[in-house]
Amino acid sequence: MITNRYITVSCKIATGVVHKDMxxxxxxxxxxxxDFLLSVYQYFAFSYPKFYKMDNLSKLGWLASEVLLKDAGLKFDPAQVAVVLANANxxxxxxxxxVKTIAEGASPSVFVYTLPNIVIGEICIRNxxxxxxxxFIQDKFDENFIFQQVNYLLDQQLASACICGWVDVxxxxxxxxxxxxxxxxxxNAVVFSTENMAKIFNSIN
Amino acid sequence: MSAVENKSRDVYVVADNIVSPLGKTTAANFSALQAGHTSVKKHIDNEIAADPFVASLFEKSEAFYDDGIKDYTRFERLAISSVSEALKNTNIDVADEKTVFILSSTKGNVSLLETELNSTELNERVSLATSAKLIATHFRFKNKPIVVSNACISGVLAIITAMRLIRSGEYDTAVVTGADVISKFIVSGFQSFQALSSEVCKPFDHVRDGLNLGEGAGTIILSANEKFANHIKVLGGAISNDANHISGPSRTGEELAGAINNALKDADKDAEDIDFISAHGTATVYNDEMEATALTLSGLQNVLLNSLKGNYGHTLGAAGIIETVISLQSLTQGLMMPTTGYRENGVTNVVNVCTEVTALDAKTFLKTASGFGGCNGAVIFGK
Structure with missing residues (x-):
């Protein structure tokens, strides 16, 4: 199948290192x-007070999306950008x-982050x-499933661009x-394929 | 495959089920609603909350499914009982390579964190991926299950995900199950938001003061098989985000309206084609106000709508599926169920709330949902 669909930019954050386009x-x-998440925030000189209120999952996903979109020059209507994420935990x-806070009096600001999709909400609010x-919850990154989901959204013109991938803490x-x-x-674009997603996801560098 | 080809594949409802404190079959649940029953009531249970609280809960003795040997959790047994009931009387081959199981849940096994010691094994056991695998293996599904966990729109999103996977030819049949159980974790969180009502909730009412939580499971089996061509179809659906606040709905309702409009477009329908609406209607001040505004923006303010939260409470990841199954019965039987708890309009943009069992000749309905993280979902079913 001939495709004009590309991963125009990728960002990976793992084991204390931030990668952009590998x-x-x-x-x-x-x-x-x-401390690592804060150092990433400071290094890139992001200025977004909401960052400090987020849990680690949202901080990680938000930082990865900021690095991803920095200089990406998205020219689309924001209503046309889709976000498809998955993780294991x-x-x-x-x-x-x-759960440790319940006995002393539950905090709504902690409770609200007890949902995995809040990280999507944070990325959507920002952009x-x-x-x-x-x-979606998957025991491990399922590039075939993500590939299928993203292609449906773009094929059916339900989105002009899609941020997809994995955020797990x-x-x-x-x-x-x-x-x-x-x-x-x-x-630095590479063809949008399951192979390229897996290659970037699994790369050590 | 081109876009046009994808959409030409119709998605039919094969069978469904609800397991709730009101009954263990779709028929039992529909009869209970027709008789005006609610399972929302006051509970005194120190394991869940220090003070009395109002919710729709199963009896503690409820086993759902007696596994004999295997160690399924309460949440998993509830889901298994719903899948099992929905599969009954169908010829669906769950082991078929084109059949998939989709699980929708907001918090799944989270209650284990309250009672078990923290360990790597516990972290794995509590994962929704583990539950989905156990349930899928129980029924001998061959394919890896899919898990949707997207706050309170999980059920609607699971249906839309199934519809899209079937349309695109990825699968021919999907068994979509939503389930959630209520524990201290969830009750304390909603209490911390002061979101719980101390009475049966009052969706869209002028004195509504919060929601009730509820336990339950629902299953819908969808298929592209033309032998079901005389069944009700999933006509279309869409998701949107408010991009406004993680724990409060949109100020304008434009985003839910956007999801509704996109769902109508996907279904190739106009607002005038919608015969009734199964609203989210949680009975919190802000949700119902936003929802009424969104429905008005979409030109649906005069369409008869109900919220079943006064009957079931908010069943979280099961809500979208349970409420859809009741609406499917309404379509089949021509009987719309009322909104328990509603007396007098309490939203700025007045909507047409169904207050008694109403006979109607309906062909098409809309189901909506909204949740934390600013998510909105809309799905349309029709004859």
Whole structure:
């Protein structure tokens, strides 16, 4: 099948390193996850007070989306940008924190992050994305499923561009791997395929 | 496949089920609603909350499904009982390579975190991916199950996901099940938001003061098989995001209206074609106000609508499916169910709330849902 569909930019954050288009753009290994996330925020000089209120899952996903979209020059109507994400641990990282607070008096600001799709909400609020979105739970990254979901949205013209991928946090284990998929070429673009998603997702560098 | 070819594949409703405190079959649930029953009542249960609370809960002794040997959780047993009931009297081959199981849940096994010691094994056990795998294996589904967890629109999103997977030819048949159970985790969270009513909730009413939580499961089996061509179809659906606030709905309702309009377009229908609406209607001040505004923006303010939250409470990841199954019965039997708890209009843009069992000759209905994270979903079914 001839395709004009590309991953125009990718961002991966794992093991203390931020990659953009498979190149390391920032590294700060051997730090705890909260400190690492803050260092990424500071390094890229992001200015977004809501960041400090987020749980680690939302912080990770939000940072990955910021690095992804930085300089991406999205020319689409924000209502036409879709977000399709998945992970293995849902919001468990924050659920474990929340459950400890119940006895002393539950906090609504912790409870609200006990849903995996809140990270999508945060990305949508930041970018004014109002389109299609979905959060799926998978034991491991299923590039075939994501590929199918994104193609449906773009084939049916339900979205002009789609941010898709994986955002997962549990304790000190974390990984974000996001792809911006568009029907256009770009400088570092690679063809949107299950192979390329898996290659980027699994790359060590 | 081109876009046109994809959409030409119709998606039919093969069978369905509801397991709720009101009954274990679709028929039992529909009769209970017709008789005006609600399972929402006051509970005193220290395991869930220190103070009395109002919710729709199963009896503690309820086993749902007796597994004998295997160790399924309460949540999984509830889901299994609904799938099992829906599959009964169908010839669906769950082991077929073109059949998939889709699980929708907001919090699944989260209650295990309240009672079990934290461990790697527990983290894995609590995962919805684990539950989906156990349920799919129980029924011998061959394909890897799909799990949708997108707050309170999970059920509607699961139906739309199934519709799209069938349209695109990925699968021919999907068994879509939504389930959630209520525990201290969920009750304390909604209490912290002061979102719970101390009485049976009052959707769209002028003195509505919050929601009731509810337990339940619902299943809808969808198929592209033309032998079901005389069945009700899923005509279209869409999702949108408010991009406004993670725990409060849109101020304008434009985004839910956008999802409704996109669902109408997908279904190739106009607002005038919608004969009734199964609203989300949680009975919180802000949700119902936003929803009424959105329906007005979409030109649907005069269409008869109901909310079943006063009967079932908010069943979270099951709500979209349970409420759809009741609406499918309404379409089949020509009887619209009333909105328990509603007395007097309490929204700025007045909507047409169904207050008694109403006979109607309906061909098409709309189901909506909205939730935390600013998500909205709309799905349309028709004859």
């Amino acid at each position: 190149k390391s753009v920032f590294a700060n290994p051997q730090t705890s996850l909260p 849902s919001s468990l990282d924050n659920d474990l924190k929340y 004014n994305f109002k389109g299609e979105h979905a959060f 549990l304790g000190d284990n974390y990984k974000a791997s996001l792809f911006l998929v568009e029907d256009k070429q770009a400088d």
